[in-house]
Amino acid sequence: MPAAVPIATYRLQLTARFGFAKAAALVPYLKALGISHVYVSPFLKARHGSTHGYDVVDHNALNPELGGEEGLQQLCAALAEADMGLILDFVPNHMGVHYADNAWWLDVLEWGRASPYANFFDIDWSLLAHRPAGGVLLPILGTSYGEALERGDIELRYDAADGTFSAWYYEHRLPITPPRYGEILDKVVTEAFARDQPVGWKLIELAARYRGPHNPPRDKAPTFKAELAGIEGAEAIITRGLEAYRPTAGGMAAALSLHGLLERQHYRLAHWRLSASDINYRRFFDINSLAGLRVEDTRTFAAIHRLVARLIAEERLHGLRLDHIDGLRDPQQYLQRLQRLIGSLRPAQRGRFYVVVEKILAEHEHLPRFTGVAGTTGYEWLNMLSRVLVDGHGLTRLDDVWHRLSGDPRPFDQILIAAKRRILWTILVSEFTVLARLLARIAAGHYTTRDYGADRLSLALRLFILHFPVYRTYLTASGPSREDRAIIDGAIVKARAEWVGPDGSIFDVLRDAVTLDLVKPPRVGHSISRLRRFAFKLQQFTGPVMAKALEDTAFYRYHRLLALNEVGGNPAAGALSVSEFHHQMVHRAETFPHGLTATATHDTKRGEDARARLLALSELAGEWEQAVERWRALNAPLIDALPPASRPSPAHQYMLYQALLGAWPLEGFDRRFVERMQAYVVKAAREAKEQTSWLNPDSLYEEGLTTFVAQLLDRDRSGPFLAAFAPFVARAALLGALNSLSQLALKLFIPGVPDLYQGTEFWDLSLVDPDNRRPVDFGDRTTALNAIGDQADWAKLAAAWPDGRIKLALMRTLLALRARAPALFSQGSYRAVDVTGPHRNEIIAFARVSGRDAVIVAAGRLFARATQAGRHWPTAGAWDAALSVDGLIPVRNVLGAQCPRPGPQWPIGDLFQAVPVAVIEMRAHASSGPLRIQEIVTT
Numbered sequence: 001m002p003a004a005v006p007i008a009t010y011r012l013q014l015t016a017r018f019g020f021a022k023a024a025a026l027v028p029y030l031k032a033l034g035i036s037h038v039y040v041s042p043f044l045k046a047r048h049g050s051t052h053g054y055d056v057v058d059h060n061a062l063n064p065e066l067g068g069e070e071g072l073q074q075l076c077a078a079l080a081e082a083d084m085g086l087i088l089d090f091v092p093n094h095m096g097v098h099y100a101d102n103a104w105w106l107d108v109l110e111w112g113r114a115s116p117y118a119n120f121f122d123i124d125w126s127l128l129a130h131r132p133a134g135g136v137l138l139p140i141l142g143t144s145y146g147e148a149l150e151r152g153d154i155e156l157r158y159d160a161a162d163g164t165f166s167a168w169y170y171e172h173r174l175p176i177t178p179p180r181y182g183e184i185l186d187k188v189v190t191e192a193f194a195r196d197q198p199v200g201w202k203l204i205e206l207a208a209r210y211r212g213p214h215n216p217p218r219d220k221a222p223t224f225k226a227e228l229a230g231i232e233g234a235e236a237i238i239t240r241g242l243e244a245y246r247p248t249a250g251g252m253a254a255a256l257s258l259h260g261l262l263e264r265q266h267y268r269l270a271h272w273r274l275s276a277s278d279i280n281y282r283r284f285f286d287i288n289s290l291a292g293l294r295v296e297d298t299r300t301f302a303a304i305h306r307l308v309a310r311l312i313a314e315e316r317l318h319g320l321r322l323d324h325i326d327g328l329r330d331p332q333q334y335l336q337r338l339q340r341l342i343g344s345l346r347p348a349q350r351g352r353f354y355v356v357v358e359k360i361l362a363e364h365e366h367l368p369r370f371t372g373v374a375g376t377t378g379y380e381w382l383n384m385l386s387r388v389l390v391d392g393h394g395l396t397r398l399d400d401v402w403h404r405l406s407g408d409p410r411p412f413d414q415i416l417i418a419a420k421r422r423i424l425w426t427i428l429v430s431e432f433t434v435l436a437r438l439l440a441r442i443a444a445g446h447y448t449t450r451d452y453g454a455d456r457l458s459l460a461l462r463l464f465i466l467h468f469p470v471y472r473t474y475l476t477a478s479g480p481s482r483e484d485r486a487i488i489d490g491a492i493v494k495a496r497a498e499w500v501g502p503d504g505s506i507f508d509v510l511r512d513a514v515t516l517d518l519v520k521p522p523r524v525g526h527s528i529s530r531l532r533r534f535a536f537k538l539q540q541f542t543g544p545v546m547a548k549a550l551e552d553t554a555f556y557r558y559h560r561l562l563a564l565n566e567v568g569g570n571p572a573a574g575a576l577s578v579s580e581f582h583h584q585m586v587h588r589a590e591t592f593p594h595g596l597t598a599t600a601t602h603d604t605k606r607g608e609d610a611r612a613r614l615l616a617l618s619e620l621a622g623e624w625e626q627a628v629e630r631w632r633a634l635n636a637p638l639i640d641a642l643p644p645a646s647r648p649s650p651a652h653q654y655m656l657y658q659a660l661l662g663a664w665p666l667e668g669f670d671r672r673f674v675e676r677m678q679a680y681v682v683k684a685a686r687e688a689k690e691q692t693s694w695l696n697p698d699s700l701y702e703e704g705l706t707t708f709v710a711q712l713l714d715r716d717r718s719g720p721f722l723a724a725f726a727p728f729v730a731r732a733a734l735l736g737a738l739n740s741l742s743q744l745a746l747k748l749f750i751p752g753v754p755d756l757y758q759g760t761e762f763w764d765l766s767l768v769d770p771d772n773r774r775p776v777d778f779g780d781r782t783t784a785l786n787a788i789g790d791q792a793d794w795a796k797l798a799a800a801w802p803d804g805r806i807k808l809a810l811m812r813t814l815l816a817l818r819a820r821a822p823a824l825f826s827q828g829s830y831r832a833v834d835v836t837g838p839h840r841n842e843i844i845a846f847a848r849v850s851g852r853d854a855v856i857v858a859a860g861r862l863f864a865r866a867t868q869a870g871r872h873w874p875t876a877g878a879w880d881a882a883l884s885v886d887g888l889i890p891v892r893n894v895l896g897a898q899c900p901r902p903g904p905q906w907p908i909g910d911l912f913q914a915v916p917v918a919v920i921e922m923r924a925h926a927s928s929g930p931l932r933i934q935e936i937v938t939t
Helices: 020-033 068-081 103-114 145-150 178-191 198-209 221-230 234-245 247-262 272-278 298-304 306-313 331-345 379-389 392-406 412-425 429-444 454-466 482-497 506-514 528-551 578-591 608-618 621-640 650-663 671-688 699-712 719-749 778-788 794-799 805-820 822-827
Strands: 009-012 037-040 044-046 056-062 085-090 094-096 136-141 154-159 164-169 172-175 267-271 287-292 319-322 354-357 596-598 753-757 829-832 843-850 853-860 882-884 888-893 905-907 917-924
Touching: 009 020, 020 037, 020 068, 020 778, 020 805, 037 319, 056 068, 056 094, 056 298, 056 306, 068 085, 085 306, 103 136, 103 172, 136 172, 136 272, 145 247, 145 267, 154 234, 154 247, 164 178, 164 247, 178 198, 178 221, 178 234, 178 247, 198 221, 198 234, 234 247, 267 272, 272 429, 298 306, 298 331, 306 331, 331 354, 379 578, 379 596, 379 608, 379 719, 392 608, 392 621, 392 650, 412 429, 412 454, 412 528, 429 454, 429 506, 429 528, 454 482, 454 506, 454 528, 482 506, 506 528, 578 829, 578 843, 608 621, 608 650, 608 719, 621 650, 621 699, 621 719, 650 671, 650 699, 650 719, 671 699, 719 805, 719 843, 719 853, 719 917, 753 805, 778 805, 794 805, 805 822, 805 917, 822 843, 822 853
Parallel strands: 009 037, 009 753, 037 085, 085 319, 136 267, 319 354, 596 753
Antiparallel strands: 044 056, 094 287, 154 164, 164 172, 829 843, 843 853, 853 917, 882 905, 888 917
């Protein structure tokens, strides 16, 4: 049975080309690497051809493109034989909709609110105009509705096998509600001149039997469809008669007939751009084809967990990674229900099922104590590792360089506010409008608040969201926690400070609505249900606003140091001192010691080693400034030769030089690298939403970007630039490799469960998705792992560091230690170890302690001095520093042949050999009882 708490997880991205069978074949390699749990992308049935699995269309079926039940059984058998666990990335927040593959969604379109699945989806039925019973806006058209209708892009079809009618827009199926079948049959029989034919009479008679605005009712519809399908010869007549609804054949009359029929459905077709203002179902962010689920509804919860529950009961699943927990109406309620479900399935193993949540925490924000949750997927620790490896002095210089070369003097917080404003006015304006209307209705419903007009309330709400500092709060029906109330109050204060009207008390009303204080005794009169609906929907809304504004906009406008522009991070953050790092790790060991620690995921903005390489710029800030100035001068003719509207902005040029530096292949680049960089700069520019965007692409500007990249990487046109760029890359790459080795050691031994992303055993220089989801050559990695053997030759690996095998060897060696002493790392405490000497600031040292056993870890940082600014791999004697370890007996040097001699201090020169990392297993004296290492945090 796999350990309840993973020793280490390995994330696999399953696709049609890499399904269950290939994952099963990889198990022996992952076992040899030291992995305890395979953590896979969603494998429930997703949209055909999905490359990620998050567009689930059936929660109760396995994805056949991955191998279905047989394939999953093969993977589970391989894992069981290796005593390894399986963790599933599960999607409770949304489903893939539109097209023709989601049975629940199609039923909702067919029957509207009468569908048993109508409450599964988060639809505001009252917001669709001109539909007495409500309906769903479907923004799927590539042109205006009128144009699509008149040129025949929307086609009414009959399925003879099922006896059903559907309108089709290319691959989108739009079921016709059965109460409208009668009028269709009347019309098609007339159009086909078949009223006097026996088959025509049968069709007319069938339509007459179900005549009426609500006929056939849902329970009679299957019988009606079966009778229709059973009429011999009906298909030919219906197919011929459907010309009455085909504008290309029947002209304007047919267009009007089809329009009249569509207007009587439970949906309204619309141009995709209308989703920016009028959409009435909750989406995953701004993706129209992903509709939010009302998992707070008990029927919905039960329906989407049926298959997962079976896999848990069969002990084929050993953990869940819950996607987008912030999208749920009440995450705490959901997690409580989930734990009750898991407990009912595994009563003898209560509390032994591993659950982590995808949650982005802002700086200084802590994860709520969610029921049964081991922690997050680890973005906060990714950023903490980056910040402890960065040089704070260099960051100050880089700040000046960025503002001067980009011409943008704004601090990051102003850039973020501008990005939020853009998001609220464009891609999420529909959702904001719903909230503003709810708030206005609440205010109008009570005599004490009716004087606050809808427009002013909308402005106040917008200001509140602009200044909301985190992704969301987690208030329940009883109100907010103390922490959430502080967040709300802080945003109210900042919003009020910008208010210019005479009705400043409007923010008191807004605050009391957000906190539910409007219905707190002794107050009476406000609608509790409306208020709760507003407050909970607001919590579901602030997360997408922050994500789209921060991660998908501001990150692409502010380029001081791209290594810090990472999910869960603050691009303007300063360096983290070693003492503060220790403080954070002690806190983590006491709160969430079993959450994941990630340094790369499918959603990170760049590969973990590209990020580590860019961190080196903080140590080379002065030289970087001079280099960029020279490169800009060398490449000015390329910029000047482009049409003015196509010239990359100074900010984009500066971003590109950093992106190139981080992703530059050490073995040299080819045409594929050029194409990857071209795709990246276009995506980055669209995300920034300044010169171009996804909503309104500027082809001239994008062509200028791709042309500049192509010419920049053309050896014939840019020889001088490439000759100047290569030596700087070489130096940054060396420093980055050393950063990466330290990052790996820290990741594996700080509190938490290390999560390894597929392929990162070698240097990971990928760019943002889809670049970081490219296929991985596991054959190369398996061969390299076997060749390294049980005892790595660290000096030889260091001499050949560009090939990445040194990272693989370090990973396997340190994971083996975790496997030998799992309790030490899952339950042991964290203690800082004091470092003395002139170079003490270049060392991070700590101990993991459990009883009389311990491991001391030391890792280098700020490598410029020790490498002569990135020119030489450091020697063992490069550091004049020592660890204070009085009273400890070294037992084993994990990375070296010799243990340090017992004594009060261990010189770093004796610990660091070919690798700037030391890991020493040790024990206390037998007479001293449990090991005690005094925590020393220097100021």
